[in-house]
Amino acid sequence: MxxxxxxxxxxxxxxxxxxxxxxxxxxxxxxxxxxxxxxxxxxxxxxxxxxxxxxxxxxxxxxxxxxxxxxxxxxxxxxxxxxxxxxxxxxxxxxxxxxxxxxxxxxxxxxxxxxTAMLAAAARAGAPLGHDFCSINLSDNLKPAALIEKRVRLAAEADFAMAFYNPRSASRPETFGRVLAVLRAHCEPSRLIIFARNVSLPDERLLTVTLADAREEMADMRTLVIVGNSATRRVGPYVYTPRAAG
Amino acid sequence: MxxxxxxxxxxxxxxxxxxxxxxxxxxxxxxxxxxxxxxxxxxxxxxxxxxxxxxxxxxxxxxxxxxxxxxxxxxxxxxxxxxxxxxxxxxxxxxxxxxxxxxxxxxxxxxxxxxTAMLAAAARAGAPLGHDFCSINLSDNLKPAALIEKRVRLAAEADFAMAFYNPRSASRPETFGRVLAVLRAHCEPSRLIIFARNVSLPDERLLTVTLADAREEMADMRTLVIVGNSATRRVGPYVYTPRAAG
The missing domain is CATH 3.40.1010.10 (Tetrapyrrole methylase, N-terminal domain)
Incomplete structure (x- = not known):
């Protein structure tokens, strides 16, 4: 043998x-x-x-x-x-x-x-992750909701742009609504949020709204959510974060 | 015409x-x-x-x-x-x-x-960015040093793994030393840090040390630095961050 x-x-x-x-x-x-x-x-x-x-x-x-x-x-x-x-x-x-x-x-x-999805989504939108940013998995079943909310609060305080993976799962549909509430408590209503679904596929869909207009139904498990930092802005049809600190 | x-x-x-x-x-x-x-x-x-x-x-x-x-x-x-x-x-x-x-x-x-460099460096090391993480550019000339230190402190408080781009520039060699000091004030001495230089090139070099052993000379402008979160650990020759919260 x-x-x-x-x-x-x-x-x-x-x-x-x-x-x-x-x-x-x-x-x-x-x-x-x-x-x-x-x-x-x-x-x-x-x-x-x-x-x-x-x-x-x-x-x-x-x-x-x-x-x-x-x-x-x-x-x-x-x-x-x-x-x-x-x-x-x-x-x-x-x-x-x-x-x-x-x-x-x-x-x-x-x-x-x-x-990874956040880079593909950011490229389709423009350059919303062009300054310091963080990536948070909202659906991790091994993570308590309080920890997710704490991280989002600290990320807002740090003025990071944020990428949320798995924002809204069938088993925990309420998490993303809570995250939006944390963002509303710590960020201005004009903060830009990008909902990018099925990026790079034929049925790709990109939606950019302000925090004031964001609703939890805009996300599902196939959506990657990017929250700009305080300086993220539009130019023409593009959304980008300047290289300088806000 | x-x-x-x-x-x-x-x-x-x-x-x-x-x-x-x-x-x-x-x-x-x-x-x-x-x-x-x-x-x-x-x-x-x-x-x-x-x-x-x-x-x-x-x-x-x-x-x-x-x-x-x-x-x-x-x-x-x-x-x-x-x-x-x-x-x-x-x-x-x-x-x-x-x-x-x-x-x-x-x-x-x-x-x-x-x-992007942090994904290539993480792949070479194992999976140190396998849980929530942040990415910070330490060399941005358009960003005050105090803001960098604040972001590192908040990232440590959030227990994010961290990827540092351009950790040590000729024009601002002191920044990374200050960042190590912030990490030492907020993280345990056994925290794992990966210095990945020229990842994917023939002269690639990977070095993993504890925060206690990290020195600022381990980084230069061609180095990508990854700081684990509190749960990041070694298994065999690999470094990874578990999917569950620390």
Whole structure:
């Protein structure tokens, strides 16, 4: 019996949806893979080919998926976990490293970056993240609502622009309304807010409103929300944040 | 005399340095350009070809470069401004929109996202930005040092992971030392800090230390610094931030 050839595990970002936003680095590793794992709609973006096994699984199965990927790599397979956006931003990379805890040995693991949703959304709007900013996941089930509200309050006090991922989930629909209330308590009513849905896809939709006009129904789980800082402004059809501090 | 064909202006991100991290979208628009403008080392990444005029210019000439690009596009040229990383994160997109202010008309402008340095650095380290985080430009000459220190203090209070761009400039070498002092006043000595220099290039260097061991000389202008949150930890050779709140 010969020893299995050395397997590996790579976590890649497929970008926000448009295949033109995938890097050559990611294309290259996908071409070498024997196994691709991920959430069903992301695995659906990978073209089948002989020698490649696709393992689509449901959402909220991140740790099981990571364990399965680690096992396959340790059996000598060449394994890719696909995330949308960037795998390190509210996606699969952290779940994978959580699954590494307590294992006696680890396969060769690499993370390959991708275009995360906030960068794609910002580019479509103009340059609303052109000055200091923060990124907050509003749907994390592992995070108390009070902590989300505290972070938004401190971000407003710091005058960060803000990007909100997963702003409004079916299981916690009230979170985004509370966040809007925190913003209204700490920011001027003319503050600009961008709702970017399905960025880079054919049904992309971009909406820019003032905080006074923002309503929680403008967001859903496929929306990336960007809140400008106090200096964010419009020029022509574009929204941007100047490089100088407000 | 015939009217000039419609010109356009696109600001693109070339990623952190490795050409394998450029998107097809960016490659496509570069293939159609008549003029490419940008800081000398970024324009040096573009292959010359017949019909393409390269306009490399020095750093700190962002507004003149943007004005030149706008003029060329309005003369009917197909113009690309190249940034490293992502053009909307501490790069050329905001400068371009600043230059649009006060103009009577604007050409067709698009921004195309790229892999920004913090995502490439995070991927090399593991997943240190896997929970809520902020991005702060430490070298912005248009920002008072007190504001930088205030933002770092509030980010520590919010328990954000932090990415620092341009941490240590020749003109303001003292800023990063002050930032380390703020971190020491608000974070535990075991807090993990990653110094990532020239990520994705052949001379890439990654160094992870605790806050207690961090020294300002570990950073220069080509370094991206990531400060973990209170839960950021090591597993094997990797550094990651768990998805759950610390």
């Amino acid at each position: 010969t020893a299995p050839s050395a397997g590996w595990l790579v976590v890649v970002g497929l970008g926000p949806g448009d295949d033109a936003l995938v890097t050559d680095q990611v294309r290259g590793v996908l071409a070498e893979a024997t196994d691709v794992l991920g959430y069903i709609p992301y695995v659906a973006r990978i073209a089948p080919r002989p020698g490649l096994t696709l393992h689509p699984t449901d959402n909220r199965e991140e740790l099981q998926r990571a364990d399965h990927a680690l096992d396959l790599a340790q059996q000598g397979r060449r394994v890719v976990i696909v995330s949308s956006g960037d795998p390190g931003v509210f996606a699969m990379a952290s779940a994978l490293f959580e699954a590494c805890e307590g294992r006696e040995s680890l396969p060769d693991i690499r993370v390959m970056p991708g275009i | 015939t009217a000039p064909s419609a010109g356009w202006l696109v600001v693109v991100g070339l990623g952190p340095g490795d050409d394998a991290l450029v998107t097809d979208q960016v490659r496509g628009v570069l293939a159609e350009a008549t003029d490419v403008l940008g800081y000398i080392p970024y324009v040096a990444r573009i292959a010359p070809r017949p019909g393409l005029t390269l306009h490399p210019t020095d750093n700190r000439e962002e507004l003149q470069r943007a004005d030149h690009a706008l003029d060329l596009a309005q003369q009917g040229r197909r113009v690309v401004i190249v940034s490293s990383g992502d053009p909307g994160v501490f790069a050329m997109a905001s400068a371009l929109f600043e230059a649009c202010e006060g103009r009577e008309s604007l050409p067709d402008i698009r921004v195309m996202p790229g892999i």
